[in-house]
Amino acid sequence: MNGTRITEAARAGFDACLAAADEDAAIDLAVGLVASGVSAEDVLLRLVAPAQLKVGELWASGEWTVAQEHAATHVSSRTVDEVASAARATARPPAGSGAQGRVLVACSDGEWHVLPARILTEVLRLRGFDVRSLGGSVPPDGILSDVHRNGPDVVALSCTLPWNLPLAYRQIETCRWAGVPVIAGGSGFGPAGAWAYALGADLYAADARDAAEALLHRWPPVLRGESSVGADAVEAYAMLVRQRPALLEYLASALRDVCPGLGGSSGTEQEEGTGFLGRLLDSLAAAVFVDDERVFTRHLAFVRTYLAARSADSRCLLAMTDALAGRLNESPRALDKLSAGRRFLTGQEDGSGSRG
Ligand code: B12
Incomplete structure (x- = not known):
């Protein structure tokens, strides 16, 4: 701790508290910073918020389990509460x-x-x-x-x-x-x-x-x-929402061989597979709604990283965009986003919408 700045040591200390799920130490550190003159706003935005972004990276890269992420987020959440009440108690309203x-x-x-x-x-x-x-x-x-x-x-x-x-x-x-x-x-x-x-x-x-x-x-x-x-976008979106259950069923069966993980036999595996496909479909629908392919390609980028970190075969993403394109050939708006997805997955585009 050093005057009114948040030092690298404080940041590393807070990250370590999240990794250890050490609520008391995290709160002591953060409230200590406020007591030493760092603004509560800085503690929230320059200590807690960036630490949470790192938590996301650790989870997405497979280094942390969901349980570790939950524990860390709980500590951050408690820290926000305590920093806010410390600031209210010490600052003149x-x-x-x-x-x-x-x-x-x-x-x-x-x-x-x-x-x-x-x-x-x-x-x-x-x-x-x-x-x-x-x-x-x-x-x-x-x-x-x-x-x-x-x-x-x-x-x-x-x-x-x-x-x-x-x-x-x-x-x-x-x-x-x-x-x-x-x-x-x-x-x-x-x-x-x-x-x-x-x-x-x-x-x-x-x-x-x-x-x-x-x-x-x-x-x-x-x-x-x-x-x-526009009305056209809303209509194309509504069509995808209406077809969602049928599309999920179709994808689960069309992709069974390429992505065996999706067709797991346990209830949890099936739930996860449906959740995974559901979020891909919802991202496509949202991309159609705001008419911006990046909603879809950014989600593909996230899923590809997520799957790669777990040694899962990300070829199923390409198989999925192709299967959907075959099924949605009457929706030019959806096809447009699916083509962008294909270009992204085959390396012709970087996911931000720019051709590579
Ligand atoms: C903690 C966490 C969770 C927790 C949330 C618990 C909680 N109490 O909040 C739980 C476990 C519930 C969760 C669930 C999921 N999560 Co999550 N989660 C995160 C994580 C690690 C941190 C989020 C966070 O606290 N960020 C900290 C804040 C401070 O960040 P911030 O957004 O930058 O906020 C600032 C600004 O955006 C702005 N701001 C925010 N809101 C507003 C509003 C206004 C009006 C204004 C002006 C400004 C503003 O101000 C904030 C402060 O400066 C993120 C990682 C990440 N990169 O964010 C993933 C992340 C967001 N999750 C992700 C995913 C995929 C999921 C799940 C789908 C996972 C799953 N398999 O179920 C579910 C979906 C749940 C749902 N339906 O909402 C992905 C999203 C990927 C994508 N495609 O976009 C991320 C990015 C993980 C990753 N690294 O890839 N998650």
Whole structure:
């Protein structure tokens, strides 16, 4: 610990606490930093948040089990709670605390990555906003009733998984219908928030600090977003949703020989296989919805890394895009995304949408 900076030693120490699932040591370290003069915001954004990204890499690369990831995330989550209460206890509450305005924080429908929203909540509170947090996976009618009941000035919507974008769209539409602007954030909204703006969000911020700055700078936020989701895209998306059960069944049987793991006999294996294929289909559907192939190719990139780290055969991804292309030949929008997926998997494109 050194003055008001977070040192490399502190970062390494915190990572070690997560690896050991040592809740007490992690909290001591983080709260100690606040006591030594580091801002609570820095502790949340420069210590806890990057440590969580490393947790994700360790899990995706197969070095950590799901259990280790869960244990580490629990420690981070507890650390966020304790840092926030330490900051509240030591800092003089800003005059008229909450006077900056009312923010309702919610995760997109289907989204259980709540820690990003939790960190956002605390950072906004530290900046003097009155924040109400609804946690994970909030359906549009849940947001609507809360908006009516509590009258926030803005809804802050967090989305980590891009395949939730079509559901996030309904939430954004609902807020706009209720006359409340939406600030969006989280990795699910794509590079520079491209997909947040496509869905009609009024503002986007890359992290919690930028969110606070953006809101403070342009308070009160106003409705100004405009969705670029067209009727054709919605129709093509709806067709994929309707066909989802049949497509899952078709893929599971078409891929049985290439990807034997998908056709496992135990209940858990079958569930995992369906989950895996389901997420690929949902990514394709979301790519069709926002009309951006990167939603699909980025997910393929993640799955390919995930499978490679577990010595699983990633040829099944190519077999899957080909099988789907054969089945979806009446949907030019889906075919377009599947071709991009094929180019990516065969090395002709790098996954960001640029030809290699
Ligand atoms: C912890 C974790 C989980 C936990 C979440 C628990 C919890 N309480 O949050 C659990 C175990 C539930 C989980 C489940 C899954 N996960 Co997960 N998970 C993660 C992990 C490791 C960390 C997430 C996190 O806490 N990030 C820390 C925060 C601080 O990061 P952040 O997003 O950068 O947040 C900042 C900004 O984005 C911004 N921000 C965020 N929200 C908002 C909102 C607004 C309005 C604004 C302005 C700003 C803003 O501010 C934040 C602070 O600055 C990530 C790895 C990663 N790279 O994120 C994977 C990750 C997100 N998960 C992933 C996956 C695949 C899954 C599962 C599908 C796995 C499975 N097989 O079931 C499920 C899906 C669950 C679901 N339906 O939601 C993948 C997603 C890959 C992809 N295709 O995009 C990732 C990227 C893992 C990886 N390395 O590949 N996961």
